[in-house]
Amino acid sequence: VSDDSSMTEQDDSDGGTTDSGTNGESGGSGSAQTVSIGVLQPRAGDLKYYGDQSLWGFLSGLAYKGDTDPPTDPGSGEITITAGDTEYRLLIRDTEFSADTAQTAATNLVENEDVDMLAGCASSAVASRVVTTVVNQAQIPIMLGPAASADITSNSDTCSDLVYRASENTAMDARSGGKYVARETDVSSVYLFGADYSFGRAVVNNYRDVLEAEGVDIVGERFVEQGYAEWEGLLDNAEEAGAEGVVGGFTVATLPAMFNAFLSGEYSYRVFGGFATRITNSVVGGTMQSVLGEPLTAEKIRDSQLGPFTTRYHWNQYDNPINDAFVDSYTSAYGVVPDLFSAGTFTGASAIHQAVQESGSTEGSDIADALKGMTVTDTPKGENGYTFQEYNNQARSAMTVANPIPTTDEWADSWGAAIMPGDPLARISADETTIPQDSDQMGCSL
Amino acid sequence: MLRTQGLTREFGGLTAVDSVDFELDAELCSLIGPNGAGKTTFFNLLTGTLSPTEGTVELRRDGAWQDITDASPHETASKGIHRSYQVTNVFPNSTVLENVRVAEQAHSDDATTFWRNVDHYDEFTERAHEILDRVGLSHRAEDLASTLSHGAKRKLEVAIALAGDPAILLLDEPNAGVSSESVDEIRALIEAVAEDYPVLLVEHNMDIVMGVSDRVVVLHQGAVIADGPPAEVRANPDVQSAYLGGYEPGSLDDDTTAAGSDRDSEEGTA
Amino acid sequence: MIVEALAEFLTLGELGGVIVNGLAKSALYVMIASGLTLIFGLMGVLNFAHGSLTMVGAYLGGLLMVVTVTGGTAPLTRLGLFFLAIAVVFALLTVLGGAIETTIIRPLYDRPPIYQILLTFGLTLVIEEVVRIVLGVYDLQPLSDWQAALATKPQFLREPVALGPVSAGWMSLFQILLGTITVVGIWAFLTKTRYGLYIRAGSEDTEMASALGIDVRQVFTVVFALGIGLAGAAGTLLMWDPTWGASVPLAAETLLPAFIVVIVGGLGTFRGTVVAALVVGMADAVTTWWFQNVIEFTGLPELVLFLVLVVTLIVRPQGLFGVEEVGGH
Amino acid sequence: MSLLELDGVHTYYGDSHILEGVDLAVEKGEVVALAGRNGVGKTTTLRTILQLTPPREGSITFRDESLVGLETHEVASRGLGWIPEDRRIFGQLTVEENLRAAIPDPDDVRDGLRLAFDSFPILEERRGQDAGTLSGGQQQMLAIARGLVGDNDLLLVDEPSEGLAPQIVADVAEALSKASEDVTMLLVEQNLPLALDLADRFYILDKGRVVDDGETAAVTADDERFRRYLSA
Amino acid sequence: MYHTLLNSPVSAETQMLLPTVETMVGVLYFGLFAISFDFISGYTGYLSFGHAVFYGTGAYTVILIANGKLPLLGPGTPFMLSLLVGGLIAVVLAILVGLVSFRLSGVYFAMITLGFAQVFYVFVRGWDYVATNPRDGPAVGPSHAEGFQIGAPGIDQLSLSIGVLTGDEVALLESTLSGTEVSYYMIGLVVLACYFAMQRVIHSPFGRVMIAIRENEERAVAIGYNTYLYKLGAFAISGFFAAVAGGLFAGFKRSASPENSFYFLVTGDALLASIIGGFGTLAGSLYGHLFDETVREFLSKAGQGGGLLPYLRALLGQETLDATLVGDTTIGGLIDLLLNGHASLYVGLVFVLFVLYVPDGLLGTLRERLGGTFAEALPAKLWGDSE
């Protein structure tokens, strides 16, 4: 392959605040050691925001380790961040949220760019495709995230010593939120809905296991196509089945229609599940405004019986110096607060740097070895907030449960949705959130 | 060669062909009758394009009669009943030669061959050229059929029908739109092919009909009203009033409104 | 299990609900298909951009409502504004349709229909991306329904209404009303004006029609423009229905059903389109009920339209009211 | 000035030069026959007048106005009608709709239909039938009727007797002859006796040029002038 | 050739314009699919809108065999045999679908095949047997970790593995061919063979009947062809090659999903390719797809080393990019807004312009310009050194 300098673009992020001045020309032969990481995230298109917050979190993680401000959004292409004596050359590729594109990009990174490891994947379909066709084939490690299906790290097909995930997964949503609802509320029967693909199925399966274990009745379970819109009949069924609670395992493509129908009808049950990203909050907030009327008040929201929701991470759920610094630098770099996926990818980056330091090597396989069982020091959930479990390389971390509230003035600009998570109702400690090694859902034992 | 018994075809309430008993031998037989008498429909029944409401069509092959009433058009065609169309119906974006060649090829066992180049089948091309010679179109062999003038397309119609060694030829107004000088050519052509094949000819040009036919059958409102040698049919008063009482040069000078209304009643439900 | 479900299905309340729901769906199908029928059925032009234009209509209609309606606007005023929005969108898209026809569709009439597919498909890509760019500027989510537009709906349209034992939504009744108006309007256009005749003559033989003094080009432009206008108007109607809603995928969601309705009805017959819309709408409502209550197969709702299509064509190869091909002479 | 005048008209199909300078004139009230062998360009001449195949060179004037460069429908609405050789009826429209499409003014529909049905009663019987299912001859009658019902000053008639039974040929002859009282006609007809009977004057076309013309009164169908150009 | 260009002074421009080798492999197998689509649609006039079913069948067959999920055929089955099996399954499928569909014509035919295809698509998406998450589609698992081999089955010396990561590397004189490049040539070989086979059929008596059917089916029947059988035959042949194309795709990519194999938009891409290339020209479809891919890649390779966006960024320089236009929009921001992720916009414009100004398609126009015989030889010539 020809010399990179003639073909790589100059990243347009030299705002002077980053110390990425050595990019390009150094070609890896400088005094510092270089780790090159291929980053796979959607960088354009309808779900660009997923990629934005994931990438920004990752960049923030490295910047935090290097004690600099996160660089402005590099789009896609190449960017270098230095932390300590290590230079991270990030080759960022747009996956277009498609497994095909991601596979092609990943293959390319491995084959032509000789990256030491991969990071990213914003959907479970993308993640499992990249793991099967590239990671396993080329034996190159990956730091997955924010793809959230628990399956990837609990299924023997995909889990391996090359696949690490700091980001939280659907089982963690269910274990935290499900337990909270079962123990702290009077809900004793639940109806589960999910989108009929890997993510939705994972959510439903995880909730079912947790809730049943807690003695909650599962009175029904339905899967629908992603984007399904005719909710009335289905919600009526849940009512007739005597559900006191309903869980929807959906993303922004389906949730608004479901919430719209739920809020428009008069149902006796409450809807709970996972707190989503800003875009879903803004759409759902819009739905609430349109159905409940403006202005939204905490009271209206409470009466609407939406919540409580688990959050994997939201900026206002943690109070510690690392998180404070993260929220500050992130907000000033990107104009918005860190979101649901940001802590996971921040931690992924933080863990990689920690592994490089611990192993003293830039080889992918050494980094992977070092990640094994690691407790990550610097994380938005506090010092030592994440620990990679030896048996499946999924990091466990604490989760919170919160109710939606109208967005406060403080965050109106940097959050931008009509609703936001309120103060945590409960915190679930890290060792309770993940699928335990001896559970029959854990198909992975490394 | 070909016979029908009680052949009938109805369209809704209209009986286009009305229990026709007809037999064609090795001869040139003309089928005439007013517009809408059912001639084209009769052709469509013989070739299987339409299926009859009642009655049978039989074809004699190797001395035995074979029922082909329910045969589909491609079956009748491969049994040798070839036709030309009243309204030009060719392969417009193929060359004139290809039009005939592909028709020639239809009657060989090689048509389904998909692994050999067509150029290996010289015999089709040669035969096609012969036929084009015969109808006087060889100089246009390489032109696309759509660029032919109307008259030339009529000749191509006949050429396609001639391809593939027909057992019986059904010609539906091969002369329509052919200029008077070519009429003679086509007439000669019809006479020549009638030497080789039994021909059933639909034609409104009485000079040709009377000149070439061995036998004339007259259809009126779907039914046969006369059947015999040309002279006899010409003399038949029914035929006279139903069909032949036509245009005479100079007749426009007299006021013929009366004659017109006369015919109306006879046209009736043709 | 199935028997029980059948018994429940056949109770007056359930069946009535399904029928009203089916009629409402039929009304929407008629709305989204009628523009296509005009253009595709009569002129033989396959307009793949139809769905995108419906989507544009939904956003435009939504925009008009969002700027004119405030929280305090009375329900009836909202309805009035809505009709106004439909009219404005119809006018705007008609003009747009005219422009599209004269600039890029016109050169294609004497070419095989396949080129129209490529061209209008290209148009779809362009329209959708432009919409995405605009939405990006205003920070709206292309994938999910535009909530602000949905919010302009008067409260009572969200509410149920009891028709005897049957409970239906006001929205359904409203949609049935609009569908009926559309059908009557188009029917009048086709039968009371000479356009219907001219379009059919023109699409069969352009040369001959123009030799009869018919300005075929103008007729085609008008019809195409009206077809696009209808697509837009349908979009505005869908903008208020949370089942559809203004979003970029609305383009694809409406295009296929519209094609299917036109084909099932039989090319060139507006009557066929209306009947097909009824058939498809009812089939949709029925399967929706079965899916929600009995059958778990998630692909079911997606399959209905195609099953209706396949079955209809197997039984009647030329569509419900299509003309059988004319035999040769 | 003549009603219709062609002067040095050259027409091409793609690269092939079909009309190589046609000159002819039709006076108001006349019936003019255009004769010639197959493929000499008779139909092309009519198509050129109608601007269906616009000329590359030469002038065509109708009532002192140039037709060149107009759209076909504009030519038609100036009072030119066409009865084409291959009928070109609208097969999927009914007989009546075919006729209606040819009548520009809705107020004239009744009269127009009457005229058509009087000339060809069979059309009245079949008024609701899809024109594509008519017999060949019936279609031809419809095509002629469609030409007659339009409010035209000049009719371009291409082989009207093709495919018609002798009896109907007489009907057609009569209908055309009657129509010629009001309408000027340019007539292409292979049936020479009929053509000469209907026409006042004739032109003979050969290889894209007018090679002869004259009064019909002075000739008969087997005149030497015709034989020279019409036989092989 | 490729490498020389990349190292030349115009390397930035070259990089921007030239598709990568990997794209070229895609052009080959998808081009074959487009050719098979053109074979039935362009030559008989029956638009096979559900053609993706056959492509998907081929792709899924290869992966299922490799994963040991097809009875009787173990994971070790030679790739060439898998291709054949996929092709034969497609033939059966084509005959079943065709038996019903060929009673219709025109748009009705197009729509009923589309209908069938969507039914298959929905079915495959929900069929748990093919993959743990059937919606995401199957990928070749550990039971077949090595690359798929193209060549004479059983004879290792005559076979080479394909795939970017799994392909064989071959030392050739001074340079080595990477796995991708080997794949390019091996897949090219199969595609070429298939193309010649279809070309053969078109020029055979059978092919002439297909054209006659397109030109005037009624008359074709009237001269004695049972067109129904001919159409079925052509459909089966076309389905076979579509499945081979799908198999090559799966063999190279080692994965497939309902969206990239069975979905109707896949047929749409083939349709675009064959119209751009020239409908009814067979080889044209390949060029059509090459063109389509090049345009898309040129417009969408944002930041991956080539393409228009990074080229513009580099060309204009940081200062120009930061210059503000109106308000706080910078030129860079505007370029980003208009270009980034909006490749479809420009692809769409290209289609529109294409239809308006290159109506006969690339190859069609070329043939028109150059005349018959030369144009016949041209595709084969261009093919040889199309890289």
Ligand SMILES: Nc1ncnc2c1ncn2[C@@H]1O[C@H](COP(=O)(O)OP(=O)(O)OP(=O)(O)O)[C@@H](O)[C@H]1O
């Ligand atoms: N569309 C076309 N493209 C190319 N050439 C054509 C086209 N139409 C007609 N021609 C050619 O133009 C010449 C004149 O045709 P035209 O139809 O005017 O003849 P015509 O005198 O009306 O003959 P006929 O008596 O057979 O109707 C013929 O040689 C014909 O082949």
Ligand SMILES: Nc1ncnc2c1ncn2[C@@H]1O[C@H](COP(=O)(O)OP(=O)(O)OP(=O)(O)O)[C@@H](O)[C@H]1O
């Ligand atoms: N598909 C159909 N539907 C209804 N009526 C039809 C159909 N086909 C033919 N007819 C009618 O049947 C009658 C016979 O038609 P046919 O075409 O056989 O007449 P023909 O003897 O060939 O007349 P011509 O000499 O005018 O060609 C006509 O009145 C015609 O209108």
Ligand SMILES: [Mg+2]
């Ligand atoms: Mg007839």
Ligand SMILES: [Mg+2]
């Ligand atoms: Mg002519």
